[in-house]
Amino acid sequence: MVLVSRRPEWPEISFEERIGTTRFDVHExxxxxxxxxxxxxxxxxxxxxxxxxxxxxxxxxxxxxxxYEQCFECGTCYLVCNRExxxxxxxxxxxxxxxxxxx
Amino acid sequence: xxLERGPFAGSKNMYGGVVYPRILDQxxxxxxxxxxxxxxxxxxxxxxxxxxxxxxxxxRTQAWGEPPYNGATAYRPDFDHWLAGKAEADGAVxxxxxxxxxxxxxxxxxxxxVRTDRPDGDIHADVVIACDGVNSFLAKEADLxxxxxxxxxxxxxxVKETIALPKDVIDERFGVRDREGVDIExxxxxxxxxxxxxxxxxxxxxxxxxxxKLPALGAQPRRPEEIIAxxxxxxxxxxxxxxxxxxxxxAHLIPEAGRSMMPRLTTDGMLVAGDAAAMCLAAGIxxxxxxxxxxxxxxxxxxxxxALRAGDTSAxxxxxxxxxxxxxxxxxxxxxxxxxxxxVLSDRVQHHYPQMIANVVERVFRVENPRPxxxxxxxxxxxxKRAGIGLRDLARDAWAGIRSFG
Amino acid sequence: MSTDVRAATSTxxxxxxxxxxxxxxxxxxxxxxxxxxxETAFSIAASLDAGTDSSTEITVVALGPVAAEQALxxxxxxxxxxxxxxxxxxxxxxxxxxxxxADALDRVDLVVCxxxxxxxxxxxxxxxxxxxxxxxxxxxxxQISVDGRVTAEGAPVVRALRRLDGGRxxxxxxxxxxxxxxxxxxxxxxxxxxxxxxxxKQAAIAVxxxxxxxxxxxxxxxxxxxxxRVVPAPVGAGALDRIRALTEAGxxxxxxxxxxLDPPEAAARILAALRExxxxxx
Numbered sequence: 001m002v003l004v005s006r007r008p009e010w011p012e013i014s015f016e017e018r019i020g021t022t023r024f025d026v027h028e029x030x031x032x033x034x035x036x037x038x039x040x041x042x043x044x045x046x047x048x049x050x051x052x053x054x055x056x057x058x059x060x061x062x063x064x065x066x067x068y069e070q071c072f073e074c075g076t077c078y079l080v081c082n083r084e085x086x087x088x089x090x091x092x093x094x095x096x097x098x099x100x101x102x103x
Numbered sequence: 104x105x106l107e108r109g110p111f112a113g114s115k116n117m118y119g120g121v122v123y124p125r126i127l128d129q130x131x132x133x134x135x136x137x138x139x140x141x142x143x144x145x146x147x148x149x150x151x152x153x154x155x156x157x158x159x160x161x162x163r164t165q166a167w168g169e170p171p172y173n174g175a176t177a178y179r180p181d182f183d184h185w186l187a188g189k190a191e192a193d194g195a196v197x198x199x200x201x202x203x204x205x206x207x208x209x210x211x212x213x214x215x216x217v218r219t220d221r222p223d224g225d226i227h228a229d230v231v232i233a234c235d236g237v238n239s240f241l242a243k244e245a246d247l248x249x250x251x252x253x254x255x256x257x258x259x260x261x262v263k264e265t266i267a268l269p270k271d272v273i274d275e276r277f278g279v280r281d282r283e284g285v286d287i288e289x290x291x292x293x294x295x296x297x298x299x300x301x302x303x304x305x306x307x308x309x310x311x312x313x314x315x316k317l318p319a320l321g322a323q324p325r326r327p328e329e330i331i332a333x334x335x336x337x338x339x340x341x342x343x344x345x346x347x348x349x350x351x352x353x354a355h356l357i358p359e360a361g362r363s364m365m366p367r368l369t370t371d372g373m374l375v376a377g378d379a380a381a382m383c384l385a386a387g388i389x390x391x392x393x394x395x396x397x398x399x400x401x402x403x404x405x406x407x408x409x410a411l412r413a414g415d416t417s418a419x420x421x422x423x424x425x426x427x428x429x430x431x432x433x434x435x436x437x438x439x440x441x442x443x444x445x446x447v448l449s450d451r452v453q454h455h456y457p458q459m460i461a462n463v464v465e466r467v468f469r470v471e472n473p474r475p476x477x478x479x480x481x482x483x484x485x486x487x488k489r490a491g492i493g494l495r496d497l498a499r500d501a502w503a504g505i506r507s508f509g
Numbered sequence: 510m511s512t513d514v515r516a517a518t519s520t521x522x523x524x525x526x527x528x529x530x531x532x533x534x535x536x537x538x539x540x541x542x543x544x545x546x547x548e549t550a551f552s553i554a555a556s557l558d559a560g561t562d563s564s565t566e567i568t569v570v571a572l573g574p575v576a577a578e579q580a581l582x583x584x585x586x587x588x589x590x591x592x593x594x595x596x597x598x599x600x601x602x603x604x605x606x607x608x609x610x611a612d613a614l615d616r617v618d619l620v621v622c623x624x625x626x627x628x629x630x631x632x633x634x635x636x637x638x639x640x641x642x643x644x645x646x647x648x649x650x651x652q653i654s655v656d657g658r659v660t661a662e663g664a665p666v667v668r669a670l671r672r673l674d675g676g677r678x679x680x681x682x683x684x685x686x687x688x689x690x691x692x693x694x695x696x697x698x699x700x701x702x703x704x705x706x707x708x709x710k711q712a713a714i715a716v717x718x719x720x721x722x723x724x725x726x727x728x729x730x731x732x733x734x735x736x737x738r739v740v741p742a743p744v745g746a747g748a749l750d751r752i753r754a755l756t757e758a759g760x761x762x763x764x765x766x767x768x769x770l771d772p773p774e775a776a777a778r779i780l781a782a783l784r785e786x787x788x789x790x791x
Binding site: 015021022044046052076079080091092093095096098099100102 | 109219265356
């Protein structure tokens with residue numbers, strides 16, 4: 001079902017602006033590592049659509065690039081991923097990562 | 104010792120909504136005089152959305168706007184920070200910016216503390232209370248989950264925009280004054296992904312978002328922020344939210360399956376509480392979690408203290424935890440509502456009934472003179488068929504509903 | 510500042526500016542450069558102390574309200590020996606900040622600062638501080654090392670690398686007393702051990718009064734507008750000529766000029782040129 005409705009007149013913001021409203025104290029160590037070689041023959045790629053932070057980006061050569069910096073640390077990606085070993089998931093170093101304020 | 108991986112307690116926490124703090128009565132009488140909340144919920148709306156229709160059941164009571172209150176919107180970074188301050192004032196040592204990496208075990212293999220990511224960071228403890236959230240790596244490491252309990256299908260992801268609007272604009276749009284607030288729970292409006300939507304009033308922001316079932320979200324093409332954008336564009340929602348600016352965007356997993364996904368809660372030297380123990384109550388008309396987390400934390404602390412006094416921190420010595428949970432709402436509500444999450448997230452409740460209900464109401468109130476009004480039963484029968492709901496399914500769901508909620 | 514450098518123990522001061530950018534003390538703190546300054550102080554101290562019995566003391570001074578003490582406890586947990594808070598708001602002019610810091614850092618040999626604060630000020634406090642302490646300054650450093658060389662008086666020699674325009678680097682040799690400021694990239698502040706973190710929760714933090722209310726002047730905030738240039742009335746017989754003269758259309762005007770002068774004369778020449786071109790009051 002797609003909602004058919006009147007689009008109100010407010011400027012939709014870009015994803016970069018959207019994620020830019022949230023604070024991330026990024027640590028130099030990537031807390032989530034994606035082994036893109038496991039992803040090349042994955043046809044479902046649930047991570048690309050499901051990651052709320054939009055961190056999984058398909059590449060032209062059929063792989064997936066992952067950026068750990070603006071990550072909510074939610075866990076959606078490792079739960080939806082069907083490929084054993086594609087995602088290595090840990091929490092960031094203490095004191096780093098997402099810092100919420102008004103949620 | 105209270106370990107927090109964020110820079111302050113609450114900095115990693117996000118939720119879809121409303122806290123019900125009455126569990127605090129026993130520790131902090133008149134807690135409402137100091138708790139950092141946004142608004143007291145005095146209006147509670149349940150909304151059913153289809154692509155072009157909306158039906159709302161709207162309840163208001165001024166009683167919830169006075170002590171001892173009922174529910175409140177609050178920013179978790181504020182509320183949890185306040186709560187951690189209370190724990191510190193009562194003697195807990197709060198260590199922030201410290202992530203628990205795993206469990207320590209003694210020679211006998213019994214849990215004996217946690218390893219943290221600080222140098223020299225091992226903490227030896229007689230009892231570990233794992234309240235490390237929905238992803239609880241501690242509960243997983245202790246092997247407390249049964250087969251299938253941590254499958255993706257048991258989780259939803261909540262995604263939320265905090266939208267700033269002036270307080271008087273919010274007051275006017277939602278028909279409230281002062282600290283009164285509104286909680287709107289939405290069935291439908293999630294772009295075909297099973298789940299739901301929500302809209303809450305804070306003092307000078309709104310919380311708008313969706314809860315999306317995990318495998319379903321990954322199997323369709325719309326991204327979470329697009330689904331929120333569609334919800335915000337719906338004719339019933341747009342006038343409430345438009346003109347605001349997003350001031351924070353957030354997401355968090357929700358353990359959605361209730362009792363059926365709860366791990367073993369006790370093992371030698373360790374208790375599991377809160378989201379780590381899947382204690383979120385996602386039962387359609389009741390959406391709670393913070394109260395379950397607070398209560399289970401309280402009972403875990405009490406049981407651990409008893410066990411320490413008695414000198415037995417084995418699972419048997421810690422049995423007071425589950426006894427307390429079983430005697431109170433924590434497990435009793437979850438037991439009673441154990442079928443509710445499955446029912447609420449079923450395809451019929453998610454897609455077929457909303458369409459049927461909205462069409463029935465639309466036809467009941469549509470005046471097509473000179474044709475006389477059709478009979479109510481006829482409308483229901485026709486709309487049930489049009490929505491593709493068999494009588495047997497309806498009966499079965501009705502029975503499940505009565506058994507779940509009754 | 511003690512100009513006689515004691516051979517046995519020296520003291521390194523680290524200056525922090527605690528800034529609450531968002532109006533939320535829980536999310537406030539010091540800049541990456543300030544954190545790098547503390548780590549730089551640790552590594553200088555380790556180099557100075559290597560192979561000797563001496564123990565270089567590190568004092569961290571932060572300007573800020575009570576909430577800043579959390580950051581100072583972090584510094585103590587990471588290994589600083591003393592923490593001092595100067596009770597003042599972050600909205601003081603740099604010279605006042607530097608004077609307050611200089612009072613707190615009475616007897617130090619080296620001062621390490623971050624070259625920017627979390628609110629991205631002008632980065633001028635280290636320079637003012639060097640003036641207050643009558644010390645040498647080496648600012649905007651990207652690399653610092655102490656290789657054990659000492660001056661004739663026994664003071665350690667600090668070798669520093671400074672970033673210049675156009676990708677160039679300047680190698681500096683600095684001897685105490687000196688103020689150094691570092692970029693955030695020079696070092697990552699170490700994580701405090703758990704026992705140190707627990708100890709620091711109870712540690713005493715000295716509090717010094719900030720500049721008195723009378724000395725704290727309120728900044729008037731107004732939008733930035735470039736100073737208007739004074740342009741002589743256009744000369745010309747016809748309107749077109751006068752417009753040409755005003756807009757400099759068709760003319761090649763160059764303010765460029767290459768001169769070789771001694772620094773004092775060069776400074777005077779620059780000022781004269783700026784006055785001549787209308788950028789400064791005559």
